Amino acid sequence: MTAQTSMMLGSFAFEALGFGYDGVSRSLQTPWAKVQVVNRFNVQQWMGPTSDTVTIRGVLFPVELGGQAQLDGIAAAAISGTPMLLVTGDVAEGVIHGTFTVQSVDEDRSFHTAFGAPQRNAYSIVLERYGDENAVPGGPISILQPILDLFG
Template sequence: MIMMILGATVFSVNGNTYDKLTKSTNFSWASQTVIGRQPVYQYLGHGENTINIEGKIYPGQYGSRLELMILEQSAGLGIPMPFFCSSGLSLGAWCITSFKEVDTCFMDTGDPRSIDFTIGLVQYASLADYLTEVAGNLLKSSVDNLGI
């Protein structure tokens, strides 16, 4: 069963799996100092969305080191990747900002029996997306003002 797809990497219950997915959403506020009072704040808008994925694979049993290597190499290309959840719903484009791998429990060959990994992601928002949103808001405002 597929858990998610990031770029060309499939995370599934029977293969490359993750144990923990943490999503954070930030919101931007600017503070203004007021003499003799607490600062006042102004909402500036939506900040960045981030996701941290933590997992473990057991090469030869569950998951593949090759898949992790492909994911790490893909991150180095500097191209946002499509991100899909298990239902097939697109979560947009995401950029890998960090990749950590910890090998443990080594075999006689020196290969790890267990690999823990952590992947840091940030949601990609392009200038084109922003301009499209602004143009749509301006059009809606103009139509509302004209009473159409």
């Protein structure tokens, strides 16, 4: 029996049991520059998107349900500087959010066994959109870009 996967970061599957999450937040920055105009209110000029940050929070129970290996794998990908594709949804209706880099992995391990293994690990993963995407986030070109890069 396979667990239901609700989100993927690269090859790491977030599932209902094991490596799960309980919250996702997003911060999108799209600044406007204020341009001074004589005898009028300042006008604004859109500067385009500057950052897209996603934070994933969850609690693992590694002794009972596992999941620590996936979190360690994400930390290893962060150390190696590997950008990863973020996808949410299921097989029938997935949403590709684009390529992200791992900015940080924070862990709060507690309730250790006699052998030192944590029985509870609250974590947060901060992702930031990888800036080498050539199209509007989520647009058709950004979705196809990995395929187009194979022919480039």
